[in-house]
Amino acid sequence: DAKTTQPTSMDCAEGRAANLPCNHSTISGNEYVYWYRQIHSQGPQYIIHGLKNNETNEMASLIITEDRKSSTLILPHATLRDTAVYYCIVRVRGFGNEKLTFGTGTRLTIIP
Amino acid sequence: NAGVTQTPKFRILKIGQSMTLQCTQDMNHNYMYWYRQDPGMGLKLIYYSVGAGITDKGEVPNGYNVSRSTTEDFPLRLELAAPSQTSVYFCASRWDIGSYEQYFGPGTRLTVT
Numbered sequence: 001d002a003k004t005t006q007p008t009s010m011d012c013a014e015g016r017a018a019n020l021p022c023n024h025s026t027i028s029g030n031e032y033v034y035w036y037r038q039i040h041s042q043g044p045q046y047i048i049h050g051l052k053n054n055e056t057n058e059m060a061s062l063i064i065t066e067d068r069k070s071s072t073l074i075l076p077h078a079t080l081r082d083t084a085v086y087y088c089i090v091r092v093r094g095f096g097n098e099k100l101t102f103g104t105g106t107r108l109t110i111i112p
Numbered sequence: 113n114a115g116v117t118q119t120p121k122f123r124i125l126k127i128g129q130s131m132t133l134q135c136t137q138d139m140n141h142n143y144m145y146w147y148r149q150d151p152g153m154g155l156k157l158i159y160y161s162v163g164a165g166i167t168d169k170g171e172v173p174n175g176y177n178v179s180r181s182t183t184e185d186f187p188l189r190l191e192l193a194a195p196s197q198t199s200v201y202f203c204a205s206r207w208d209i210g211s212y213e214q215y216f217g218p219g220t221r222l223t224v225t
Contacts, residue, residue, distance in 0.1 A: 034212065043116075043202050043216025044155065087154065100214065102147075102154035 004088045009107040018075040020106050022088030025069040031092050033064060034100070035073045037084040044087065044102070047073065083110045114138050116217035118203050124223045125193040133188040133220050135203030143206040144186040145214065146170075146178065148199040155202060161186055193224045 005023040012018040024033065035047040048055055048062045050071070055062045061074040075082055087105040119134045137144065142163045147155040147170075157170030161180040175197060177189040186205075190197060200221050204214040 032212070036214075041200075041219070043204070043219055044214075045216070046213035049212045100155070100157070102149075102156075104152070104154050 004090055004103060006086075006088050006103065006106045008104070009109070011109050011111055012075075012078045014080060014110050014112050015077055018078040018082065018108060018110070020073040020075075020086050020088075020108060021070065022073070023070045024088070024090045027068050027090050028092075031090045033062065033068075033071050034089040034091065035060070035062065036087045036089065036100075036102070037082075038087070038105070039081075039084040047086075078108075078110045080110050080112065082108065084108060116203055116205055116215050118201075118217040118220050120220060121218070122221045124225065125190075127193060127195065127224060129193050130189070130191045131193070133190070133201055133203075133222075135186045135188065135217060136184050137186075137203075137205040137215070138184065139205060139207070139215065140183060141205035141207045141215070142183070143208065143214075144180065145204040145206075146176070146186070146188045147202045147204065148172065148197075149202065149219075150199050158188065158201075190222075195224050198222060198224045 032049050032051050034049040036044040038044045048060050050062045064071045085105040085107050087102050116137045145160045146158040149155045156172045158176050159178040161167045164180050164183050167178050180186050200219045202219045203217040206214045
């Protein structure tokens with residue numbers, strides 16, 4: 001699985017959009033980009049995934065660059081409950097490849 | 113649905129003791145996973161199962177054993193506990209090969225002294 005690089009920490013004001021970047025310059029054509037988050041002491045929570053098109057769901061938007069070497073997770077109106085560690089993960093989807101490699105992620109703090 | 117449940121929530125073991133961490137899911141998911149998370153670190157996969165009777169090793173399987181006799185349950189066994197196994201253990205499940213989302217349990221915090 002391709003390696004990912006994320007900033008260690010970020011702050012965002014409550015009510016503003018939080019933009020979390022992820023670099024995955026060695027991504028291959030059949031690897032998906034997944035985002036999970038982990039609120040303090042809880043199990044990780046799936047947010048969104050994508051292959052090459054931009055994606056949006058009720059939680060967030062995922063913007064993937066045309067060359068697929070980087071992506072940005074956008075939380076459109078951050079709330080205090082969005083304070084968490086956010087993990088960007090790249091992996092091949094398919095039978096026999098079950099490993100989700102969680103790095104150290106980005107610690108996002110939402111400031112009142 | 114209760115989702116993924118784990119017991120116990122906390123446990124302290126002495127070196128050399130053994131224990132079983134329980135994991136149950138009520139979503140009829142075929143895939144189940146065990147991860148460990150050391151302080152300040154990301155999660156590492158210990159073992160996983162793609163269905164009842166089928167298990168396979170992840171990144172860090174040494175010192176652990178698993179079994180999967182039913183779809184619902186995926187217990188993790190620690191034999192001869194060591195301080196290096198002090199960690200938070202998360203169980204997760206996923207419906208099938210076509211699904212993207214892993215559902216995680218609340219975790220078991222284990223200390224070995």
